[in-house]
Amino acid sequence: MSDTKFTFDVIIVGSGAAGLGLALSMPSHLKIAILSKLSMHESSTYYAQGGISAVLDELDSTDSHKRDTIKAGAGLCHEDIVELVVSKGKASIDWLMEHKVQFSFDDNEHSDNKLHLTREGGHSHRRVVHADDSTGRAVQTALCDQVVGRANIKLFEHHNVIDLVCNTDRHTTKKSIAGCYVLDTKKDTIFSMRAPCVALATGGASKVYLYTSNPDVSTGDGIAMAWRAGCRVANMEFMQFHPTCLFHPQAKSFLLSEAIRGEGGLLLLPDGSRFMPNFDKRAELAPRDIVARAIDHEMKRLGVSSVFLDISHRTAKFTKSHFPMLYERCLAFGFDMTKDPLPVVPAAHYTCGGVMTDKQGLTDIDGLYAIGETAFTGLHGANRMASNSILECLVFAKQASEAITTFLEQSPKLSTIRPWDDSKVINSDEAIVVSHNWAELRQFMWDYVGIVRSTKRLQRAKNRISLLSKEIEDYYVNFHVTSDFLELRNLVQAAELIVDSALLRKESRGLHYTLDFPLLDDERFKKDTILTP
Numbered sequence: 001m002s003d004t005k006f007t008f009d010v011i012i013v014g015s016g017a018a019g020l021g022l023a024l025s026m027p028s029h030l031k032i033a034i035l036s037k038l039s040m041h042e043s044s045t046y047y048a049q050g051g052i053s054a055v056l057d058e059l060d061s062t063d064s065h066k067r068d069t070i071k072a073g074a075g076l077c078h079e080d081i082v083e084l085v086v087s088k089g090k091a092s093i094d095w096l097m098e099h100k101v102q103f104s105f106d107d108n109e110h111s112d113n114k115l116h117l118t119r120e121g122g123h124s125h126r127r128v129v130h131a132d133d134s135t136g137r138a139v140q141t142a143l144c145d146q147v148v149g150r151a152n153i154k155l156f157e158h159h160n161v162i163d164l165v166c167n168t169d170r171h172t173t174k175k176s177i178a179g180c181y182v183l184d185t186k187k188d189t190i191f192s193m194r195a196p197c198v199a200l201a202t203g204g205a206s207k208v209y210l211y212t213s214n215p216d217v218s219t220g221d222g223i224a225m226a227w228r229a230g231c232r233v234a235n236m237e238f239m240q241f242h243p244t245c246l247f248h249p250q251a252k253s254f255l256l257s258e259a260i261r262g263e264g265g266l267l268l269l270p271d272g273s274r275f276m277p278n279f280d281k282r283a284e285l286a287p288r289d290i291v292a293r294a295i296d297h298e299m300k301r302l303g304v305s306s307v308f309l310d311i312s313h314r315t316a317k318f319t320k321s322h323f324p325m326l327y328e329r330c331l332a333f334g335f336d337m338t339k340d341p342l343p344v345v346p347a348a349h350y351t352c353g354g355v356m357t358d359k360q361g362l363t364d365i366d367g368l369y370a371i372g373e374t375a376f377t378g379l380h381g382a383n384r385m386a387s388n389s390i391l392e393c394l395v396f397a398k399q400a401s402e403a404i405t406t407f408l409e410q411s412p413k414l415s416t417i418r419p420w421d422d423s424k425v426i427n428s429d430e431a432i433v434v435s436h437n438w439a440e441l442r443q444f445m446w447d448y449v450g451i452v453r454s455t456k457r458l459q460r461a462k463n464r465i466s467l468l469s470k471e472i473e474d475y476y477v478n479f480h481v482t483s484d485f486l487e488l489r490n491l492v493q494a495a496e497l498i499v500d501s502a503l504l505r506k507e508s509r510g511l512h513y514t515l516d517f518p519l520l521d522d523e524r525f526k527k528d529t530i531l532t533p
């Protein structure tokens, strides 16, 4: 395949809410590529359950949404970014509806055909717009349908972006984007793509942990690629654990939406008693860092393998109509949520840190943007509030689309890209190295860099990461790359950024809790952790 065959105005890496939102917001005369590692539907976006926060109720206000976000973020949210995002809640929902996303309406006869709003942790009002309990599926399928109909957008499914290619200005040393190298995983060929603009919309890095609510694609690729290319990365210590994933050997940490607690679900110990009121006055609706840590504490204190989420006090009709997908899935695992409490444990869920961007999604490299979960915008601070993520994806997709359109009007020049050279590599006869290292990494990240950390545990993880990094570098220069290998390489990079950031934060704040520094230290640490390559 010719190395320069694929030339675009914009290359969008990722087909979740951020990537599709950007593609659909760009003017139709621009030639756009969207790449996804698997099918275009497979993303965290597809699996989103609870919904999208937006101020729609007349008793609610953007000030209140802002206050709740900042409170959940434990002192590190950037107020200007919070303001920007929450002020665009309604416009984002309107945009999704214009793009044929079907949300749930309130079936109350007095509701006047209004969208139904549910509630989740940290929110002081009902402000979560949803499509039953499968909001992500509604968003993903509608936006995919729209993208497929656009003549200016070319889809590259089953294409794994390996690395970014940049140019460096000899005088200023400023970098600009030239394109990327891509592995076509079906044909097992590597080629380059060129564009004056690349947007990373690659999602988070939660697969770095053994137990995660995320799909397989969440391997921190955008964060690792941007870091290797020279971008700063911030706040990677703040990995969010969702408090309630189904505890069942076959369930693969299947998420049980926070909206269950929003609609009255209670967290119980094995003896049937509630424990959240002992930890926070908001009880089951406290922000996630607090609830996940409380569950972890109770499980360790009692030596039990799960706690329980109980909504059986609501009518079966209510539960089945609000949570139809969850009801069916739980039933398939042998649990009737209308009658029985569900065994739950926390699992890695969301990457609050990421590639540093400005208000337009621009990174440290000219022409390179990062949006959605892969980016660090300053919105989430030390802990993301529920249902603020898809909103952030959509707001920054729009922001970036405007900036990219302006940038392209200045006709930035296209660079040539050296062809991918694999003349000196051979096929690996040791695929076991990749699978072994995957398993090892995810296990020690879970054990040493999880909900409760200590300097000793972090240091242990750091030592192991440095051994893995050396093996990976060696493998990279000697063998043909595979998708599994590329993901491992990125996960190890993401793990290193998480551990290094966690070691720097010598206090406990939001999602970062360490036994060695259990208190908040505003004087020294009320600031972002910024790593520079």
Ligand code: FAD
Pocket (backbone or CB within 6 Å): 013, 014, 015, 016, 017, 018, 019, 035, 036, 037, 038, 040, 042, 043, 044, 045, 046, 047, 048, 049, 050, 051, 052, 053, 135, 136, 159, 160, 161, 162, 201, 202, 203, 204, 213, 214, 215, 217, 218, 221, 222, 255, 349, 350, 371, 372, 373, 374, 386, 387, 388, 389, 390, 391, 393
């Ligand atoms: P994603 O949707 O994860 O998309 C990433 C895309 O990047 C994929 O297409 C992937 O193939 C592609 N990609 C990655 N690496 C590469 C590469 N190297 N080459 C090519 N393509 C690549 N948030 C909410 O706001 N509300 C919710 O109710 C909610 N519920 C959730 C429930 C679950 C189970 C999960 C996992 C998350 C939930 N979240 C929720 C979080 C939210 O879904 C995500 O943060 C958000 O959807 C991320 O969107 P994104 O576009 O940034 O990335």
Ligand code: SIN
Pocket (backbone or CB within 6 Å): 048, 049, 050, 051, 256, 257, 258, 259, 385, 386, 387, 388, 389
């Ligand atoms: C959920 O439904 O609990 C997930 C919501 C989110 O992660 O924002």
